[in-house]
Amino acid sequence: MSEAFGPEAALRRALHAAAEQVEPGDDGLEKIRARVSHRRPMPLPVAWVDIALTRLALRVPDGFWTIWDRMAHEVRAVVEHFLPERIRSDRLRLGWLRPVAAMGTAVFIVAAVVYMAVEVPQVIAPAGSEATQLHNGGSGQHAGGGTGPGGQPYTQPGSKPTSFPGPSLGAPNASACPSRKTSPRGTITSSPPASSSPSPTPSPTTTSPSSSSSPSPSPSDTDSSAPTGSGTSPSGAADPGNSAADAARGGQTLTRAESLLQAAAGARAQTATTSPSPSPCPSSKPSPTSTVKVHPDAAGGLVLWAQGAGLGPADIPAGLG
Amino acid sequence: MTASEPSDVAARPIHVTETLVAGVALGSIPADWDADRAVTELYTTHYRSLVRLAALLVRDIGTAEEVVQDSFVAMHGGWRRLRDSEKALSYLRQSVVNRSRSVLRHRVVVDRNAPKPPPDMPSAEHGAIALLERSAVIAALRTLPARQREALVLRFYGDMSEAQIAEAMEISKGAVKSHTARAMATLRTVLERDA
Numbered sequence: 001m002s003e004a005f006g007p008e009a010a011l012r013r014a015l016h017a018a019a020e021q022v023e024p025g026d027d028g029l030e031k032i033r034a035r036v037s038h039r040r041p042m043p044l045p046v047a048w049v050d051i052a053l054t055r056l057a058l059r060v061p062d063g064f065w066t067i068w069d070r071m072a073h074e075v076r077a078v079v080e081h082f083l084p085e086r087i088r089s090d091r092l093r094l095g096w097l098r099p100v101a102a103m104g105t106a107v108f109i110v111a112a113v114v115y116m117a118v119e120v121p122q123v124i125a126p127a128g129s130e131a132t133q134l135h136n137g138g139s140g141q142h143a144g145g146g147t148g149p150g151g152q153p154y155t156q157p158g159s160k161p162t163s164f165p166g167p168s169l170g171a172p173n174a175s176a177c178p179s180r181k182t183s184p185r186g187t188i189t190s191s192p193p194a195s196s197s198p199s200p201t202p203s204p205t206t207t208s209p210s211s212s213s214s215p216s217p218s219p220s221d222t223d224s225s226a227p228t229g230s231g232t233s234p235s236g237a238a239d240p241g242n243s244a245a246d247a248a249r250g251g252q253t254l255t256r257a258e259s260l261l262q263a264a265a266g267a268r269a270q271t272a273t274t275s276p277s278p279s280p281c282p283s284s285k286p287s288p289t290s291t292v293k294v295h296p297d298a299a300g301g302l303v304l305w306a307q308g309a310g311l312g313p314a315d316i317p318a319g320l321g
Numbered sequence: 322m323t324a325s326e327p328s329d330v331a332a333r334p335i336h337v338t339e340t341l342v343a344g345v346a347l348g349s350i351p352a353d354w355d356a357d358r359a360v361t362e363l364y365t366t367h368y369r370s371l372v373r374l375a376a377l378l379v380r381d382i383g384t385a386e387e388v389v390q391d392s393f394v395a396m397h398g399g400w401r402r403l404r405d406s407e408k409a410l411s412y413l414r415q416s417v418v419n420r421s422r423s424v425l426r427h428r429v430v431v432d433r434n435a436p437k438p439p440p441d442m443p444s445a446e447h448g449a450i451a452l453l454e455r456s457a458v459i460a461a462l463r464t465l466p467a468r469q470r471e472a473l474v475l476r477f478y479g480d481m482s483e484a485q486i487a488e489a490m491e492i493s494k495g496a497v498k499s500h501t502a503r504a505m506a507t508l509r510t511v512l513e514r515d516a
Contacts, residue, residue, distance in 0.1 A: 014458035
């Protein structure tokens with residue numbers, strides 16, 4: 001039969017002729033044994049497992065492996081019975097798992113990329129906006145804070161740009177005071193609560209305590225932020241020149257802080273009715289060195305910050321904050 | 322080309338030590354043999370034929386011996402899993418083919434990066450390769466792609482069936498048929514052109 005196919009017979013003869021010229025060395029078995037004996041020792045846990053399996057294999061009955069092989073053959077036959085026809089073979093082959101695993105990996109990568117492209121920007125954007133709000137001094141809690149009437153970012157003319165332009169600088173009447181006296185050092189600022197809606201109500205927060213006015217800027221229903229000379233300021237309240245002196249003295253700082261606190265509390269109580277001072281433009285006199293900022297917190301309480309002239313948080317009476 | 326039937330294998334004048342088919346020259350190895358004894362028996366029966374098979378694939382006798390010895394060492398390590406002469410010889414064939422393929426792949430890389438020797442200085446392997454390629458058929462066999470050459474060597478030197486070749490090369494039977502047919506067509510063309 002093979003004689004009818006010349007090329008095949010010629011190839012077979014040529015291959016056998018070429019192979020017969022190859023004579024391997026006689027020391028092949030010794031080399032194999034040497035390599036077997038010098039094999040790299042297996043790790044200790046693997047060696048323990050190997051020893052355990054060897055001992056177990058030695059203890060099993062003689063016919064165990066025959067039964068084992070028959071059972072394995074039957075299991076393999078059952079498995080192959082349920083396999084697709086094209087991957088059925090004489091022996092169980094799992095080579096089809098390789099392309100399946102490759103396809104699964106590709107699908108996973110594509111799905112991950114699509115998920116990252118769709119979901120991550122939506123997650124990042126709110127986080128970025130929150131970060132922006134935080135950076136702007138919590139303008140989300142302040143009605144219109146940080147932006148001017150035209151929606152433009154508010155900056156006070158003549159004042160130093162700050163990184164927190166929101167609460168104290170965003171008051172409408174602050175824009176009416178282009179002088180340098182509107183610097184935060186000369187203001188009593190009372191931020192509205194966080195729950196306040198962005199109403200166009202003039203901010204009760206800022207009352208410019210111009211140096212010409214009393215250092216106890218008691219809010220009034222009138223549009224005057226002029227010095228009232230109220231009794232809440234027992235000493236030196238009528239004389240603006242004395243305010244600096246009082247601040248410098250520091251001996252009466254506690255009394256003055258109390259008066260400021262009362263003034264701020266009154267301002268907060270009359271939030272709806274307090275109008276911004278129509279004549280907030282300060283005089284050319286320098287602003288007082290004492291600065292008080294009153295921030296009501298979200299619960300409605302007041303936090304008094306007194307700065308300068310020896311007024312500090314430690315000077316605030318307990319229970320006023 | 323028509324594939325010979327498996328029954329034709331016994332009718333061919335093949336030396337008993339040249340066969341790569343288990344069960345022809347070596348009886349079934351008892352399962353209770355240890356790895357050393359199995360290696361010794363398989364070495365006695367199949368070592369030479371395996372070295373010649375590897376030599377036809379890698380075209381180097383020394384490398385072929387190393388390939389076969391490595392395969393025996395690997396078989397010794399996996400004897401508990403094999404425990405059968407058929408499985409052991411199948412494992413050896415597959416290991417030899419795979420390791421020969423790795424050798425050729427590594428040789429391509431080495432030849433690509435190594436400096437070329439002077440033309441009057443033959444390499445150490447030159448003698449063995451020239452010995453193998455004295456025949457025009459073997460020289461033409463060298464021009465074939467690796468897979469086609471493996472299929473032809475296993476088919477016409479190892480006298481394996483398509484299933485055995487497929488198992489040794491880890492490809493399908495259809496791929497074996499395709500490789501064999503293409504290799505024979507190419508070989509026929511080369512031999513006719515040289516003639």
